[in-house]
Amino acid sequence: MERIKPRTLSGFMELLPQEQVLFDRMVALLRESYSLYGFTPLDTPAIEASEVLLAKGGGETEKQIYRFTKGDSDLSLRFDLTVPLAKYVSIHYSDLSFPFRRFQIGKVYRGERAQRGRFREFYQADIDVIGDGKLDIINEAEIPAIIYQTFTALGLNRFQIRINNRKILNGLFALYGLEEKAGEIMRTIDKLEKIGAEKVRAILEEECSLSPSVSGQLMDLLSTSDPVTALEERKGENSLLDQGIEELSTVTRYLSAFGVPADHFMVDLTIARGLDYYTGTVYETVMLDHPEVGSICSGGRYDNLAEYYTEKQLPGVGISIGLTRLFFVLQDQKMLNSGIGTAPADVLILPMTEDLTAAISLSTALRQAGIRTQLHCEQKKFKQKLAYADKLSLPFAVFLGEDEVRSHTATVKDLTMGQDLTEEALAALNEQGRYKQITLPVEEAVAYLHRRLAERETLPPILDL
Amino acid sequence: MERIKPRTLSGFMELLPQEQVLFDRMVALLRESYSLYGFTPLDTPAIEASEVLLAKGGGETEKQIYRFTKGDSDLSLRFDLTVPLAKYVSIHYSDLSFPFRRFQIGKVYRGERAQRGRFREFYQADIDVIGDGKLDIINEAEIPAIIYQTFTALGLNRFQIRINNRKILNGLFALYGLEEKAGEIMRTIDKLEKIGAEKVRAILEEECSLSPSVSGQLMDLLSTSDPVTALEERKGENSLLDQGIEELSTVTRYLSAFGVPADHFMVDLTIARGLDYYTGTVYETVMLDHPEVGSICSGGRYDNLAEYYTEKQLPGVGISIGLTRLFFVLQDQKMLNSGIGTAPADVLILPMTEDLTAAISLSTALRQAGIRTQLHCEQKKFKQKLAYADKLSLPFAVFLGEDEVRSHTATVKDLTMGQDLTEEALAALNEQGRYKQITLPVEEAVAYLHRRLAERETLPPILDL
Numbered sequence: 001m002e003r004i005k006p007r008t009l010s011g012f013m014e015l016l017p018q019e020q021v022l023f024d025r026m027v028a029l030l031r032e033s034y035s036l037y038g039f040t041p042l043d044t045p046a047i048e049a050s051e052v053l054l055a056k057g058g059g060e061t062e063k064q065i066y067r068f069t070k071g072d073s074d075l076s077l078r079f080d081l082t083v084p085l086a087k088y089v090s091i092h093y094s095d096l097s098f099p100f101r102r103f104q105i106g107k108v109y110r111g112e113r114a115q116r117g118r119f120r121e122f123y124q125a126d127i128d129v130i131g132d133g134k135l136d137i138i139n140e141a142e143i144p145a146i147i148y149q150t151f152t153a154l155g156l157n158r159f160q161i162r163i164n165n166r167k168i169l170n171g172l173f174a175l176y177g178l179e180e181k182a183g184e185i186m187r188t189i190d191k192l193e194k195i196g197a198e199k200v201r202a203i204l205e206e207e208c209s210l211s212p213s214v215s216g217q218l219m220d221l222l223s224t225s226d227p228v229t230a231l232e233e234r235k236g237e238n239s240l241l242d243q244g245i246e247e248l249s250t251v252t253r254y255l256s257a258f259g260v261p262a263d264h265f266m267v268d269l270t271i272a273r274g275l276d277y278y279t280g281t282v283y284e285t286v287m288l289d290h291p292e293v294g295s296i297c298s299g300g301r302y303d304n305l306a307e308y309y310t311e312k313q314l315p316g317v318g319i320s321i322g323l324t325r326l327f328f329v330l331q332d333q334k335m336l337n338s339g340i341g342t343a344p345a346d347v348l349i350l351p352m353t354e355d356l357t358a359a360i361s362l363s364t365a366l367r368q369a370g371i372r373t374q375l376h377c378e379q380k381k382f383k384q385k386l387a388y389a390d391k392l393s394l395p396f397a398v399f400l401g402e403d404e405v406r407s408h409t410a411t412v413k414d415l416t417m418g419q420d421l422t423e424e425a426l427a428a429l430n431e432q433g434r435y436k437q438i439t440l441p442v443e444e445a446v447a448y449l450h451r452r453l454a455e456r457e458t459l460p461p462i463l464d465l
Numbered sequence: 466m467e468r469i470k471p472r473t474l475s476g477f478m479e480l481l482p483q484e485q486v487l488f489d490r491m492v493a494l495l496r497e498s499y500s501l502y503g504f505t506p507l508d509t510p511a512i513e514a515s516e517v518l519l520a521k522g523g524g525e526t527e528k529q530i531y532r533f534t535k536g537d538s539d540l541s542l543r544f545d546l547t548v549p550l551a552k553y554v555s556i557h558y559s560d561l562s563f564p565f566r567r568f569q570i571g572k573v574y575r576g577e578r579a580q581r582g583r584f585r586e587f588y589q590a591d592i593d594v595i596g597d598g599k600l601d602i603i604n605e606a607e608i609p610a611i612i613y614q615t616f617t618a619l620g621l622n623r624f625q626i627r628i629n630n631r632k633i634l635n636g637l638f639a640l641y642g643l644e645e646k647a648g649e650i651m652r653t654i655d656k657l658e659k660i661g662a663e664k665v666r667a668i669l670e671e672e673c674s675l676s677p678s679v680s681g682q683l684m685d686l687l688s689t690s691d692p693v694t695a696l697e698e699r700k701g702e703n704s705l706l707d708q709g710i711e712e713l714s715t716v717t718r719y720l721s722a723f724g725v726p727a728d729h730f731m732v733d734l735t736i737a738r739g740l741d742y743y744t745g746t747v748y749e750t751v752m753l754d755h756p757e758v759g760s761i762c763s764g765g766r767y768d769n770l771a772e773y774y775t776e777k778q779l780p781g782v783g784i785s786i787g788l789t790r791l792f793f794v795l796q797d798q799k800m801l802n803s804g805i806g807t808a809p810a811d812v813l814i815l816p817m818t819e820d821l822t823a824a825i826s827l828s829t830a831l832r833q834a835g836i837r838t839q840l841h842c843e844q845k846k847f848k849q850k851l852a853y854a855d856k857l858s859l860p861f862a863v864f865l866g867e868d869e870v871r872s873h874t875a876t877v878k879d880l881t882m883g884q885d886l887t888e889e890a891l892a893a894l895n896e897q898g899r900y901k902q903i904t905l906p907v908e909e910a911v912a913y914l915h916r917r918l919a920e921r922e923t924l925p926p927i928l929d930l
Contacts, residue, residue, distance in 0.1 A: 004517055007552075008513075009540070012510040012512065014556075017506075017561070020505070020507055020508060021506065024506050037832065037837075038813075038837055038838060042482065043480065044479055045473060046511065047531075047574070047585075047586060048474065049472065049474055055471075066512075066535055066540075068531070068533030068534075070576050071576070088479065091473065097857055111536070120512075121511065134843065135843070138842040149832070254821060257825035257826045258828075258829055259833070307466060308466070308468060309469060309471040310468070344566060356719065356722075360603075360719050360722035367724075368724070374503030374566065375607065377603040377604075378599065378601050392562050
């Protein structure tokens with residue numbers, strides 16, 4: 001038979017089983033965190049009609065789209081979860097209640113240039129709150145709490161949420177009559193961390209033709225350690241600026257009531273997050289020890305979710321986590337907690353009799369008790385079966401030989417206890433009700449395993465000390 | 466602005482929020498059931514190189530493939546989860562431990578003709594056990610237990626698992642020298658339920674040219690109410706037949722130890738499940754009250770998972786649930802349990818003061834207690850907010866007015882209690898610690914809500930009485 005060399009496309013993440021368990025654990029925790037804040041899960045097709053998906057048109061993204069025809073249909077794979085949300089809300093408007101709070105965790109596709117840590121298929125984990133006509137500022141104030149709770153639940157510790165309000169920059173530009181240079185100026189400001197204040201100021205004056213006075217005022221504001229106070233002093237100069245200051249102050253005022261520690265939060269007036277879309281608060285989240293990674297959770301407030309589909313005004317606020325890239329980074333930085341228990345089962349039953357009724361009955365009893373159980377009935381040597389358990393990090397093995405079957409017992413071996421335990425250590429463990437190996441009546445064996453497994457600590461998937 | 470009419474492609478399922486919660490609950494229960502049997506989760510890309518995905522080539526499926534080019538690459542969307550598994554096991558062979566037990570729940574794509582209840586994008590929920598060279602028959606005997614446990618967990622009751630062993634039919638064909646007519650005969654046998662024994666026998670004799678004696682023996686076997694006993698009498702005539710009888714008898718013998726009630730199981734010698742792939746036990750699962758739906762969970766034993774990629778012999782056994790179609794059928798038959806609580810939050814906080822600190826702090830405390838909470842701070846009338854809670858079926862509302870904030874209390878309203886409760890009924894509920902409305906110190910309010918929410922019954926997503 002002619003064989004094809006199997007391969008997975010470059011730019012497509014495919015995990016080994018132990019890694020997949022960690023990834024899935026992260027997804028489960030995201031779902032849980034998002035649910036705590038009253039978001040409902042949503043799923044939309046990965047394929048959409050091109051004319052619908054690309055209604056907004058143009059832009060860098062369009063080149064990256066996976067677009068193709070099937071029959072007469074011009075189809076595209078979704079490149080984010082925001083456009084499908086806009087479509088969804090437009091179609092199902094009359095069936096939804098607003099504010100509509102949804103989360104969606106799903107794969108999106110971008111045919112980017114293949115590069116280490118860049119993926120063509122990747123998971124995004126998004127939440128959005130969509131208002132019908134209006135949306136209160138409290139929704140913007142709540143987002144940092146969701147970001148904080150989510151990453152903390154994952155086990156991340158050294159991160160900081162940075163926020164800005166687009167009305168502040170836009171108000172300043174209006175104040176100085178710089179609206180037409182807004183894009184140019186923002187791209188320059190964005191380089192502040194990379195090239196420093198002096199160079200940014202030089203570019204603002206030389207290339208963007210800002211007067212020294214204006215560029216000086218801008219740079220003062222962008223460089224101050226207390227932007228909120230500095231902004232308060234600028235009140236009354238421009239109504240948009242005032243509104244931005246008011247909103248930023250509301251968002252920061254409620255932080256502590258929302259449970260966000262001050263050290264996990266910072267106002268950063270340089271954050272813009274694109275030119276067209278966001279209109280109010282914008283968010284970025286950085287790993288303090290890995291600034292090179294960039295923002296791991298970004299988003300903001302927008303005024304028109306679905307203007308390409310409907311005349312209805314649908315303002316919203318949302319954030320997105322690029323989960324596949326985050327997982328890659330965590331793996332790369334050795335920040336994944338492999339100690340969380342990635343074994344596919346809790347108990348491996350090793351029958352040693354020809355008739356398997358007793359072993360099978362025990363597997364049924366264990367499963368009914370909620371214990372993940374595998375029967376190992378392959379024709380392999382006993383040693384090979386234990387090596388299998390070891391390789392998969394299965395915590396317990398149960399032996400059922402002639403003696404056990406005859407006496408309705410089971411022998412439970414704790415595979416997590418090392419070979420080199422001293423007798424004293426073993427005795428101390430026994431006093432705690434933990435045995436390296438113990439033979440018990442079948443029902444007691446089930447109860448013993450249940451108790452031992454319940455004692456295990458639930459650890460987060462990220463190790464960040 | 467020119468607007469595009471938003472639409473979702475036909476053949477693509479897109480659910481409303483309440484439906485999505487039910488769908489997700491089904492997925493969660495499948496994951497849980499599969500995990501109880503020691504299967505590890507897996508995820509593979511939706512896009513594969515066409516040459517890899519279509520290595521097997523030909524067949525009905527190939528026409529349905531979503532195939533396209535991006536740059537120089539000839540790509541295809543996966544049409545099932547089995548070919549990606551074969552690819553995965555071939556690539557990662559040396560990193561895996563065998564038997565390798567994996568489950569995968571993911572979207573697959575088939576450009577079928579649009580038709581009610583047919584989907585072009587649909588979820589499959591698969592499990593497979595892959596052996597390295599050999600795989601014990603016990604793995605085949607365990608599958609009915611997994612099917613039984615899985616559907617029971619979902620809430621389905623009136624279903625039956627039907628099994629056969631391909632070696633029996635193949636052995637009989639060998640015995641009668643009918644190997645070359647196997648396909649034709651099996652297609653005919655498959656019509657037994659539809660057209661009846663008499664017509665099947667006529668076709669077997671007239672079109673397949675079977676002698677009356679052979680067709681009579683075949684029909685006797687296929688029509689008997691006790692095929693296992695009938696088969697035992699046929700032992701010794703052909704070694705393949707003997708092996709099939711032996712395997713079928715092993716699978717049925719251990720059923721009760723595996724916890725499968727006899728009435729949920731049946732041997733059905735007419736089941737073939739395609740010609741090429743399966744070599745041993747094959748499974749179908751039917752809804753007893755809805756035979757028109759066909760099999761809702763099918764699969765079987767195969768000898769060569771990945772012969773197109775590797776010379777390694779990788780036998781396996783697996784089953785697949787077409788989840789999207791199943792969901793459609795359940796919805797169509799009104800068998801989805803909308804009573805399971807599809808609300809996006811447990812508590813809606815309605816602040817009635819300008820300063821929101823108290824309301825926000827309460828939301829934080831509730832979320833820390835694991836209670837799904839939404840703050841409703843929109844500028845709407847009180848009545849509109851209650852209508853919102855009602856429309857989303859939120860079970861509890863919490864009011865925080867001036868009085869409550871001043872006295873550090875919260876007023877909890879149970880929205881599940883109807884307006885028309887008599888005073889007696891209300892008094893009886895109060896005696897159980899359940900109040901239509903009660904004002905409590907904040908901490909007690911959190912504890913009260915926690916207790917009330919914990920009391921709720923966990924119901925399965927399928928209603929099958």
